[in-house]
Amino acid sequence: MAVYTPVSEQQAQALLDRLGLGQLHQLSGIGAGIENSNFFVDCTAGRVVLTLFERLGPDQLPFYLGLMQHLARKGLPVPAPRPDAQGDILFEVAGKPAAVVSCLRGGHQLSPNTFHCEQLGRTLAQMHEAVVDFPLTQPNLRGLTWWQATVPALLPLLSAEAATLLADELAFQTELAASPAFAQLPRGAIHADLFRDNAMFEGLPGRERLCGVFDFYFAGTDTFLFDLAVCLNDWAIDLATGRLIDERATALVQAYESVRPLTAAEHRLLPALLRAAALRFWISRLNDWYRPRDAQLLKPHDPTHFERVLVERRANPWHALKDLSQ
Numbered sequence: 001m002a003v004y005t006p007v008s009e010q011q012a013q014a015l016l017d018r019l020g021l022g023q024l025h026q027l028s029g030i031g032a033g034i035e036n037s038n039f040f041v042d043c044t045a046g047r048v049v050l051t052l053f054e055r056l057g058p059d060q061l062p063f064y065l066g067l068m069q070h071l072a073r074k075g076l077p078v079p080a081p082r083p084d085a086q087g088d089i090l091f092e093v094a095g096k097p098a099a100v101v102s103c104l105r106g107g108h109q110l111s112p113n114t115f116h117c118e119q120l121g122r123t124l125a126q127m128h129e130a131v132v133d134f135p136l137t138q139p140n141l142r143g144l145t146w147w148q149a150t151v152p153a154l155l156p157l158l159s160a161e162a163a164t165l166l167a168d169e170l171a172f173q174t175e176l177a178a179s180p181a182f183a184q185l186p187r188g189a190i191h192a193d194l195f196r197d198n199a200m201f202e203g204l205p206g207r208e209r210l211c212g213v214f215d216f217y218f219a220g221t222d223t224f225l226f227d228l229a230v231c232l233n234d235w236a237i238d239l240a241t242g243r244l245i246d247e248r249a250t251a252l253v254q255a256y257e258s259v260r261p262l263t264a265a266e267h268r269l270l271p272a273l274l275r276a277a278a279l280r281f282w283i284s285r286l287n288d289w290y291r292p293r294d295a296q297l298l299k300p301h302d303p304t305h306f307e308r309v310l311v312e313r314r315a316n317p318w319h320a321l322k323d324l325s326q
């Protein structure tokens with residue numbers, strides 16, 4: 001269980017009192033997730049989720065929590081942070097910054113088909129449309145600057161082949177980020193980690209509806225195309241080989257475009273951004289694997305998965321439109 005910081009019942013009750021949520025019935029650490037300490041809190045007001053932020057500080061958290069509040073107010077299925085009587089949404093528990101958000105219904109759709117991908121594509125585009133008037137900005141803290149800072153420490157730990165791939169792709173992405181084409185990409189506040197385990201569906205099998213998107217703690221101001229590429233690399237992938245499944249990827253992009261059509265520059269750079277999205281998670285998984293933090297019980301994700309995805313995206317660039325003149 002990835003609970004880095006234990007929380008006592010007394011500490012949980014003190015926060016419930018401040019939020020007017022009544023008596024604590026049960027406090028249970030959540031096993032999934034590797035970044036923060038998460039707890040289900042059952043109390044008089046029902047079930048809420050308590051998150052203790054392990055690496056994010058009060059400088060960054062207003063952006064994440066403000067983004068969740070902004071999207072929830074626009075009717076997107078995002079957990080809204082619970083305010084206290086003064087309207088504060090950021091607290092301190094066990095010496096860590098903490099927030100309480102409403103608990104989403106439903107469960108993960110871990111074997112998504114085109115139907116689920118379409119819903120995800122539409123919701124992602126709605127999120128991108130909704131942030132047009134979101135006033136806060138913050139860099140993507142897992143973006144190029146972080147890759148450049150992290151890769152040198154990883155290279156000596158890898159095989160010669162993997163190290164060459166990592167260094168080469170970082171050089172490519174560095175050049176891309178400085179290009180005029182990249183500067184044309186529309187940008188705004190993006191989720192940046194919208195994997196299938198960060199979305200909830202509910203409903204009868206085969207007719208499940210997307211009813212929740214959560215875990216905004218890697219959000220940042222970046223290109224919308226990067227967000228789309230992260231989703232494609234997770235929702236539309238053959239997990240064994242890393243290949244994109246054309247039917248699912250096309251469904252996701254077409255649904256996205258039914259809300260927010262991609263620009264010509266976005267179409268052109270999608271293959272490069274699919275590589276960027278693979279690189280981002282390869283680096284973070286390598287970092288978690290070789291340089292883990294202390295946790296009561298932590299299961300880091302397999303880094304070789306995203307190494308395969310990156311190799312595949314480099315070998316077989318995927319375009320949403322086969323004929324770019326269409």
Ligand SMILES: Nc1ncnc2c1ncn2[C@@H]1O[C@H](COP(=O)(O)OP(=O)(O)OP(=O)(O)O)[C@@H](O)[C@H]1O
Pocket residue numbers: 002030031032033034035036037038049079101102103104105193197198214215217
């Ligand atoms: N608002 C919520 N409603 C319902 N369940 C939630 C909510 N927030 C988190 N969870 C549950 O907690 C689990 C872990 O949360 P999350 O994925 O945010 O972990 P994390 O450590 O913060 O991030 P990461 O997934 O990036 O490692 C989720 O898989 C989900 O089951």
Ligand SMILES: N[C@@H](CCO)C(=O)O
Pocket residue numbers: 034035193195218281284285301
């Ligand atoms: N979604 C990430 C973990 C949390 O950022 C991954 O699968 O590596």
